[in-house]
Amino acid sequence: MEKAYTPQIIGFLCNWCSYTGADLAGVSRLQIPSSIRVIRLMCSGRIDPLFVTKAIFKGSDGVMMMGCHPGDCHYQKGNYYTRRRYKTIKTVLEVLHLDAERIVLSWVSASEGVKYARVTKEFSNKITGLGPNPLKKEIFL
Amino acid sequence: MTATESIKIEKPPKGASIPAKKGIKKAILGIFKKALETESLDALIIPVKVPETESYAWVLLKDTALLENADPLPPVMTIQGGKVLSDLTKHGKINKNIAAVLRPCETRAAVELFKLKQLHFENISLISIDCPGAIPLSEYLAEPEKSEKSFGNVLDKWDGDDSVREICKTCYRFSLPTLTNAPASDLHIGLSGNTKDDVVLIPVTSKGEKILEKLDLKPESSLQKWETKIKEIKKIKSQRRKEFNHDFKTNISGPEKFTAVFDGCINCHNCQSVCPICYCQQCYFDSATTKLSSEDYFRRAKERGALRFPLDTMLFHLGRMSHMALSCVSCGACEDGLPHVHFRISGLQPRRRADPASIQLYPGNK
Amino acid sequence: MSDVLKIKKPVEEGITEFLKYLLEKNKVNGKFSQLLPKYWEAAKNSEVLPSLRPTCTACEHFVPALADIIVSVAGNKNLTEECSLHLNTSKGEELAQGAPGNKTTEKLNDRELSKLKELRQKEREKLFASVKDKNLGLAGMVKTFAPCLSCHGCRQVCPICFCTLCDFDSKTQEDKPSHYESELQQKGGARIPSGTLYFHTGRMIHMAVSCVNCGMCSDVCPVDIPVATLFSMVGESLQKLFDYLPGKDLEEPAPCETFIENEFAGLGE
Structure with missing residues (x-):
């Protein structure tokens, strides 16, 4: 029997807001899609665009970049840089006609457990709709 | 074992x-x-x-x-x-x-x-x-x-x-x-x-x-x-190799002829990066050690009347030869990897090596 | 409007003489030999020449706005009669103090320059269209980079790629044998070295916003991949996004090292 397709999504979460938000979602017993694999960083500004690119090229079905809302960064301005990096990655992939849709940016604060549950579910559904990342099966990358 | x-x-x-x-x-x-x-x-x-x-x-x-x-x-x-x-x-x-x-x-x-x-x-x-x-x-x-x-x-x-x-x-x-x-x-x-x-x-x-x-x-x-x-x-x-070596020696002997071989070099280091033997994570010639201060550049320019950029292309090639040519297997990857500024380098490598027959050892022998 | 130093000689001789003067003034007594006469011949015509590098035929920024001295070439009808050096900054004026030639005041030929710019823009569209057809998308990218030797020569000669040790040459990006074992398991095969497309895409994400379309990367490529055209295309979109032109202004920070607080409003909400 063929297993139903469950996507594999990497979430890069900042320690101070989004990871705490995800924790709150868990403590609140909200349902979180099992497709999300979380990697915690101290700040979303630590997300080297290459982390995201590598995840996609090595076959992850989607990547979520999450951090504090603009203005709320624990380090004052880390997430402003994240925002520019996110736009950069998206633009490059769009111009190259690669699946830019598989990458998303969400601001989730420490108190937004509900939002964490919502955005992860929405993104997971979207990726399920898109199907597996075609790079997963490509040999000549 | x-x-x-x-x-x-x-x-x-x-x-x-x-x-x-x-x-x-x-x-x-x-x-x-x-x-x-x-x-x-x-x-x-x-x-x-x-x-x-x-x-x-x-x-x-x-x-x-x-x-x-x-x-x-x-x-x-x-x-x-x-x-x-x-x-x-x-x-x-x-x-x-x-x-x-x-x-x-x-x-x-x-x-x-x-x-x-x-x-x-x-x-x-x-x-x-x-x-x-x-x-x-x-x-x-x-x-x-x-x-x-x-x-x-x-x-x-x-x-x-x-x-x-x-x-x-x-x-x-x-x-x-x-x-x-x-x-x-x-x-x-x-x-x-x-x-x-x-x-x-x-x-x-x-x-x-x-x-x-x-x-x-x-x-x-x-x-x-x-x-x-x-x-x-x-x-x-x-x-053919013997003849080639002989001709090549005549063609490159002397500093003028030898430097002419590398005239077209633009320091891309492609020859080094495609070389199977050059395994260093960071080549000495790409490291900060080889970067000079502006005073140094100017001093060198004054000494010789002019300074060619990029600097020390010959030093790079000679240095690479002395580092690696002992293990050169004459595969020619360095020449294939050149940008289309064709100059001959693979022919040079084996020349820098001791005569394999005389030392009963040549690269690739287990 | 700026001061103009006029040397009554054809442009290639004039510029040679001027450079000789500069070398002597700075006590660097070198031989200055005239290089690439063919190139001068091409520049004289101030037209789009198909034999130029592809990114050069499509270059719109051929007037070096920041230069201290601009040698008027493009659109200059008097090229064979005289060499016009536009002293663009005070530094330029200082350098030219006492140099042979007559000083006048005039503007660069705007009408001719914009005509050439238009021609180049059309070439740019053509160039981008040529890669859009076959080089994009996963299938297109795989085909485009199929011959790549991973020599990283494009990175090595890139003026913007300044890192002493590139991340892609570092241990971080080296795969362990277990990686290949799992690739075998999942795909039935794996290309070695791995990560060719990842390298090129990653480099674009890191550097393309500052890409000046010089074309070195394509020139150096031993297997003729149109790297420069792709970089140029990606770079143009990134530069539009951040309203940025690399090399235009010394004071303007690079997009990756700055931000505007209220830009991209609503993103991530």
Whole structure:
């Protein structure tokens, strides 16, 4: 029997807001899609665009970049840089006609457990709709 | 214990002959297909044509469907096979039973990389193949069909060397590295000397013997015809090498002629990055050590009247030679990797090396 | 409007003389030999020449706005009669103090320059269209980069790629044997070296916003991949996004090292 397709999504979460938000979602017993694999960083500004690119090229079905809302960064301005990096990655992939849709940016604060549950579910559904990342099966990358 | 956990066979007396009515390529691929299907091998490293293109890429494969586009002896050398093995096993041994199909200079590069601790041979068998040379990469990419054709001719005649690279024309180590000394492969595929009707698989080490055993192939054919032909070609090529070395020496002797060789160098370091032997993570010549202060630049400019940028291209090439040429296997990857500012460097490398015969040691000998 | 130093000689001789003067003034007594006469011949015509590098035929920024001295070439009808050096900054004026030639005041030929710019823009569209057809998308990218030797020469010669040790040459990006084992398991095969497309895409993400379309990467490529055209295309989109032109202004920070607080409003909400 063929297993139903469950996507594999990497979430890069900042320690101070989004990871705490995800924790709150868990403590609140909200349902979180099992497709999300979380990697915690101290700040979303630590997300080297290459982390995201590598995840996609090595076959992850989607990547979520999450951090504090603009203005709320624990380090004052880390997430402003994240925002520019996110736009950069998206633009490059769009111009190259690669699946830019598989990458998303969400601001989730420490108190937004509900939002964490919502955005992860929405993104997971979207990726399920898109199907597996075609790079997963490509040999000549 | 030797590097490859295998025992050398003193002098392979016989080989297993494989009919090749539909061409040698098909015959060889047939053997590999069988080896993968019977799980005599877990996987194979072999050049495969990227679908819908004329480019060859190295692929580690177990899916036999990929063999459709594979070529055990492509007309070009893209990335040096020794480098590929190093990429695979630099960080430790691989836990699959793998064979790599390589040109002789590639097997020798692999052995050099092993000595330099950049490669693990455990579970890996080297399969070498008689090599008539390779077409210059730029020529192949410009006219792939024409190059395939001329490579076919080279392979048929073994003397139609005109279309192969200069370094290949004078390569006298085109076959099993040596019949009498330590071998640099486990199983050798003999092409020359046989009619187009068959290829001969020669077990060189106990590992190679085991592969044949598993495939139910018995080494029962005499190698005499192949040996004779190899010796014949070797003689011609050695002579050519001697002449080449002589001419080359005349052409590059003296600082003016020598610097002229590198006139076109733009410091891209492509020759270094494609070299199988240059394994350093960060080359000295790319490091901060080689960057000068502006005062230094100006002082040097004053001393000589002018300063050429990029700086010290000659120092780079001479430095690389003194670092690496002892292990140079004359594969020609450096020349193929040049931007289309063609200057000859692969010819220079072997010249910097001590005469192998006199020291009973040459790169690629285990 | 700026001061103009006029040397009554054909442009290639004039510029040679001027450079000789500069070398002597700075006590660097070198031989200055005239290089690339062919190139001068091409520059004289101030037209789009198909034999130029592809990115050069499509270059719109051929007037070096920041230069201290601009040698008027493009659109200059008097090229064979005189060499006009536009002293663009005070530094330029200082350098030219006492140099042979007559000083006048005039503007660069705007009408001719914009005509050439228009021609180049059309070439740019053509160039981008040529890669859009066959080089993009996963299948297109795989085909485009199929012959790549991973020599990283494009990175080595890139003026913007300044890192002493590139991340892609570092241990971080080297795969362990277990990686290849799992690739075998999942795909039935793996290309070695791995990460060719990842390298090129990654480099674009890192550097393309500052790409000046010089074309070095394509020139150096031993297997003729149109790297420069792709970089140029990606770079143009990134530069539009951040309203940025690399090399235009010394004071303007690079997009990756700055931000505007209220840009991209609503993103991530």
